[in-house]
Amino acid sequence: MGTPRLHWMRGRTEQGAGLTRTLEWVGLDDAGQAIARVVRLKGPVWADWRQYRAVALDDEAKVIELRPSPPDGAGWLACIGARVVGRAALPLQAVRTAEAALAGGGD
């Protein structure tokens, strides 16, 4: 992977066990527009007496449930706008997936 095509910056974070954990990385184009995101998958989580095997936050921070659940080891979603373009075990892999999708390479 060469220099990333997008400018990536930290998005939402969460506090836990004394550290801050990044939940999403946001990819900005040269004009500073957020056009891609890689989102950490969480789960299983309980909400409203239901258990979700895997969830992520959408760009308005609403919980979205993922169906079917991602395979083991797929901890990150790569998204372009509201479209999920791939899943990966690690955030940098998800970044590559998102950039490849933007370049027309799919995931």
Add this chain to the structure above:
Amino acid sequence: MPAPDLARIRNIGITAHIDAGKTTTTERILFYTGMSHRIGEVHDGNTTTDYMEQERERGITITSAAVTCEWKDHRINIIDTPGHIDFNIEVNRSLRVLDGAIFIIEGVAGVQPQSETNWRLADRYNVPRVIFINKLDRTGADFYRALGTLKEKLDIVALPLQLPIGIEDKFVGVVDLVEMKAIVWEGGELGAKYHDEPIPADLLEAAQEHRQTLLDTALSVDDAAMEEYFERGDVSVETLKRCIKAGTISGAFRPVLCGTAFKNKGVQPLLDAVIDYLPSPVDVPGIKVAAEEGEDEHAERRRIKADPNAPFAGLAFKIINDKYGTLTFVRVYAGTLRSGDMVLNTTRGHRERIGRMFQMHADKRQEIKEVTAGDIAAFVGLKDTGTGDTLASQEDPVILERMAFPVPVIDISVEPRTKEAIEKMTIGLQKLAAEDPSLRLRTDQETGQTILSGMGELHLEIIIDRLKREYGVDANVGAPQVAYRETISRPHTETYTHKKQTGGSGQYAEVKVVFEPLERNGGVVFENDVVGGAVPREYIPAVEKGIRVQAETGVLAGFPTVDFKARLVDGKYHDVDSSALAFEIAAKACFRDGMKKAGPMILEPVMDVEITTPQDHVGDVVGDLNRRRGMIQNQESSGSTVIVRAHVPLKEMFGYISQLRSMTKGRASFTMQFHHYDPVPRNIADEIMAKSA
């Protein structure tokens, strides 16, 4: 050596399957760090850490040995541990007190059974590890296959930091994926000379691919590093090392290095990795204090952080007796201690004065006046401190998390050849048992024989040999016997009244005890649930003693009874005729009568057996295992060989090696280790009981 600051100390162990090259690697480390001026070899019987006569004669490590060396301005305390399963206690107690470990696997066989056992032990104590794939010069070595076994058998994220350059006799060096360079050994000077050069063209693509995986994995543990990467398209070597260290300590991934210690290649970068990636005493979260009774073992509890100015806290993890007396090895977790200071043994509740203190270098020692947090030292002069005891200051009398010891599976009877040697033998065996918590000593109440229980035939053979060499006792030894246990299968309540009137004051005691089965490894639990003073408090310990003593001799065949709870729920006493002795006698009789009605059964040790055999003999091997009451767990092909894994009762495994050799024309090998205790089938139980009658 002056005490360095804590961040420059590494307390590490070297652990692996037997013959993977632990001692060979330790020897190179001592040579390259200048602690020795020649390289000893296991096959020549002249290594530093294998100093016992038996180790040198047999070419195996029996006892863990501590050595200290310096590398790039850091002090490294190393404990070299045995690989043979019979001496697993040494690995257990070493891992308990270390901050990190080098985990060696063989480049030919990959992860082997004992590697798995030691890996799980290190998991239990949360020990950060770097993995060294050794013996890449051997015929059949394959770095990528060995790497695959790490992922497959240990279920870990194994992260290569190096790739081999060449393989087998063409192995010359490694590609360093952190700095993207090749490190090549020049031959001669025992591997001390090596140089950096550009990565060979034929490895460049693979190196780039693996470096990307390295970045993907390592940077995911550090958001600031991710930002640096997004900014520059790469990260500095310092940032990458920081991330690898963080991931190594948290266990998010396990860094993998490679080389051949025997051919003197790859050891110096391994030492660099110890400095760069394994934690110092201040990088780890600190040792937990022990759980209170009834508290969840895994619950978060107070931790003792490495701080030289805090109240003293240390753990005695090893005891050896030599001609100068008893040496107690202590890992110091907090505080500073000087010769002559008093400490509290908080496990046993008494005070101990610290005599002389030593820093150990295998069997050599250097006197020191002070030890401080992060150190490992040996103390002389402790009178009653055992393995696993906590020593602490009176200011903060903590008890540190206890150590777990393995269950002995083989018994032998032992008796001295002459009557005069009885006392010498008893003293010798007691001292050896004090050194080795996996060795148990008891007297068979029926035959009066001394019974030694240990981890395997080799373990007991070495003990008998030490008894002769170190204590001058020649002993007659019975054939190894399986260490059966007895237990119960259902609850039963028994009442027993002990009444004796023979003129003068009599004996009177009545106890009512509920016997309940516990899960395996539940041990013997005694509970006092008496209400209203039906049994006066001063007699309760006598009841407990009676049950525990009688439990040593089970009701079916005289084997120790385990995994049950005895609840004293009621009883009666007499103001004049009751005594502690009367209650002890009543408890013993109550146990004997009660156990018979609680569905008693005999348990036998079942071993996890792994046989590596050529394909053509698989049928014979499996058939033979079935005849031995074995349960096949799985079969895996690896080239022309097949690895068969089975659970087989230990009783059926005596003399197995000769049978296996004759079945396979000497081409198969096997290893085994204790797995669990299981009830024996009825016909075997009858056989065992008939023998003991």
